[in-house]
Amino acid sequence: MPAVDPGQADVLWARPDPRLQGGPRVSTTEQRTGAPSRPAPGASSTPAPAADSEKPPAEAPIPSGPGALRRLPAQALPGLARTLRRRLLEICSRTGGHLGPNLGVVELTIALHREFRSPAEPIVFDTGHQAYVHKMLTGRADLPGLRSAGGTSGYPDRRESAHDLVENSHASGSIAWAHGLDRAHRLAGQKGAAVAVIGDGALTGGVGLEALNELAADVGSRTVVVVNDNTRSYAPTVGGLARHLAALRSGDVAPGDDVFSALGLTYIGPVDGHDHEALAVAMAQARRAAEDQQRSGVVVHLVTRKGAGFARAESDAVDQWHATGPFALEGEDGAPAATDTWTSRLGAAVLDAAREDQRVVAISAAMVDPVGLTPMQQEMPERVIDVGIAEQLALDTAAGLSAGGRRPVVPLYATFLGRAHDQLLLDLALHREDVVLTLDRAGVTGDDGPSHHGIWDLGLAAQVPGLTLWAPRDGERLLAAVPDAFATPGPSIVRFPKGACPPEIPAASEIPAGDLLAGRPGVPVDVLLVSIGALAGRAIEAARTIEREWPDVNVLVLDPVRALPLGEELVDLAAAARSVVTLEDGIADRGIGAALALRVATRATVASPAPPLRTLGITQEFVPHAKRDAILAEQGLDAAGIAETLRGLIA
Template identity: 50%
Template sequence: MPRLEEIRGPEDLRALSPAAARALAPQIRRLLVDTCTANGGHLGPNLGVVELSIALHRVFDSPRDRILWDTGHQAYVHKILTGRTAALATLRRTDGLSGYPSRAESEHDVIENSHASTSLSWADGLARANALLGRDDRAVVAVLGDGALTGGMAWEALNNIAAAPERPVVMVLNDNGRSYAPTAGAVAGHLAELRAGDAPQTLFESLGLRYVGPVDGHDIEAVEAALREAVALRRPVVVHCVTEKGRGHLPAEQDDTDRFHAVRAASARTPGGAPSWTSVFGGELAELAADRPDVVAVTAAMLDPTGLGDFARRHPERVIDVGIAEQHAVTAAAGLALGGMHPVVALYSTFLNRAFDQLLMDVALHRAPVTFVLDRAGVTGDDGPSHNGMWDLSLLNLVPGLRLAAPRDAATLRRALREAVACDDGPTALRFPKGSSGADIPAVEVHAGLDVLRRGGRPDILLVSVGAMAATCLDVAGLLAERGVGVTVVDPRWIKPVPPGLTGLATDHLLVATVEDSGRVGGAGASVAQALSEAGSDLPVHVFGIPQRFLEHGSRADLLEAGGLTPRRLAHALLEALPSGWRARRGAAASLAVG
């Protein structure tokens, strides 16, 4: 029997006998469990696609045949089978393997697909390109989870693919009945009928597509036969593979809460301590809803990951899971608001990107009282470039009439949520990062609507802290105080619109600096600079934030360090930014060397 480390690429896999190929499956599962336990990662989805991935690489000749993964978090086995077994030990670590397909890693990773429901559109485009260029010697294969079929983009693509029976596309439907939680909507019910053999005709056949299945997705030879049948048809085909999420790992198989969908690294599992931002939000919303029967929670297939589990248990009739369909979630929320409810739409920050038009034209244009709660805002770390929530401030600052809060701790999150839900004349949004909410940071005073976190004696620098960067800004102020620099640290809490009191307070200082864990272009700092300019101020404004580029995966600490957002690097930059005559005027002898 072969050893997994002997598989250096798909050609080695195709040379194996069926029995030898089957022998790889338990080895792969052991490696997945060991790696995800140590590093964190999407364990459940990958345990479920072991045999399916083996069959795909035995039938198709990657990378000539294009295999597209939707979503990419189910591609760990694909990485193993394409020569990255040894490197899997570095999964999701800084400078290691990405948790999603990465074109920088391998020619077998065709698209860096980590947002769901997009693979069929990619496949349609690739199939059209093959037809236009006369390339009839290669296949286009899209592997999508059943949860991806809850996204509207998948159906837009199916509408086009089905209209061209002469263009072959193999659509492998990995049906495990779940995205995070059980898959939502009528399509899930139809797939259940297909699994049970109760449907007289498939929805896919009604569209003019061929259908092969259902196939046991854990039977390598059965999947291979179905894939070869699909290729031979030379037209668009859906191959329906039924799999079990978490297959082969008893704790995952017996768990129905999806704790094993994505597991945390062993080093990150620390008992006790401050609650997570997510749990603080979820607990407060459930409490708030007990007093507000008009509050409705909306999720896009991520009930527990966005903290809505407690809400669902206490108010089950007022929680709505629309599936992986952020655009629908936002416009449906506008409809709920029109009908007299106050919807709270809970999303990861990065997924709001997909529904910006709906937020702008359906919610804001109609001044609908909808509250958006954006988890995983800023630097999220090991999930990689698609999941760092660094775009929300830039996008939300474009939206007329929207009010935006960035709480600095658990106490201000609870307060901001209640203030947001109290707004009945337009949309509101809250953003917070991944992880622990940390210790509460009390204000030493409130000045013109701003929370003042520190007064630094002489007013040299006004340091505007945005959200979770408060502790960092206080550390910066402490370092600068040691060098004779007076720093006032303020937290606006509500950063859109810019509080009027901020411009008045700024006039007492030599310069203004803003610190945010968001993109520098169009973010909170840019808004502060614009507000000061419009108020007639010529004070220099220094904006510190995430560099405007896609950030690779790594720890939050590593990425903040790379972006210059650590106390010592910020303090050094601010010392250099002080006016040239500062020492003479202040009589100070501060050194520019910090640390």
């Protein structure tokens, strides 16, 4: 295993945050509300290190669990933090993962587990990719098999530990979860607090603000909201709340005038999230305030640095190593990432469309760079709008822009479409607004697990009247699909998978139903294999396997190009075939194949029965993390699995 260059060892030591001049501060708002200011048990009274010339602390072993952590003297905590950072770097250099967020919450997570007794006092991590340190402190110090099949999940996972309560990888839900747990505990007569850890970026999401509003009205709540303010999600946080937090950090807000106090919550902060002593004091104050039955919830405002302690992450202006693949610990990073990706192709197509039509406006839900909008933002920043982690807001903003004469495009990860399905259905489709959605990471994505597989989008889209959907099989078809979507009235979707583009798959011929990729047109079709999207290469390989085994069998592989709405020509072709197989990397029971099966079945009569039809796709279940190819093979969606299904029809 590669080691960090000893000459750069100081990068593993997170010094106090320079944005809090004069050291950590506990707000006078908290003094005004009368919450006691006492250090947590075992907290050191020694001032936090401030001078850059001071030697970094010696490393300390990672304790076996929260009980052992609480028994450590406060003087051991800086060394423990240094060990945790080094371990994070070593593990993520091998496996990849969400490195930047976890480097930023090392001291915070230590403080949480010293003050609150997990799991009896649950700690809910919003966007749970920041829970690596939590896992390391709750018996999983080495994160064995991180993000690999059968190994440690990159998110909290109830199957791994009682300390992992909420997978919660879609942002902004943690406050509602923690408040609900607190209410359940109070109704059961149980003691103790419930804690939500939420970033300033996640607070741009509507459900987070809704939960704060509800929490403020619940006098007697023992919910503690820890706002991890690192000024970023992927990119710098946007909006009025971000400006308000900046004013709190700079001391420009008068005591008691913060928005949290105005709602009726107890506000503590801002506090340096890398200062062990300040954290211990703040968490102890939060507990005292939470136990005061005359108050509603408590907000602890911590200021942290994403990527803290690792120079390459802290200096990365794009996303401070929010997520990374494997990398070299010494010197330059390892092999460069692929540049011809689906995302880069999408970004180029959107930029071309914007150059061609001044009405084109792009909207991002806090993910400008991950969804490919950086080229457009650099060239025409006034036409790229970031609304924060708020997909519902993004789609409704797009609806308004469309009604006002613009041509909006909303690039999202496919997994996040579900957060705005109501807006897709009743704001865009009902009103026939001309809005293009692009869905990155569609289908099986792999390492991030059940909440990040984009396998639900086709099933959702197939229920929306008037929606047009493209699932291009390669990068060239993606470049063609985007302008086609802009030229089509009503809402449109272009969806594509994660990673590098495959080699181009040219059409053998074109017919009204779509592109023929393999088989013999003009002769009876034994099997019509309808391939949706990026699985086309596997479909062709499977068809050729069958034709080698049975030379007289005609397997016709068809890419309909435009997957929704289903064209009459496709339904005609399917109804006339001897058998039909559909292939898609979405839920088999609810997607394109299911829709085609219904259309073909409604034509059938006793005298003219429908052909046997198989819908190949993902089983309707939550698929655990593993490599994409392994998951596809397990689901029977590799070439061998598809060929086996074909054999079952024709043997």
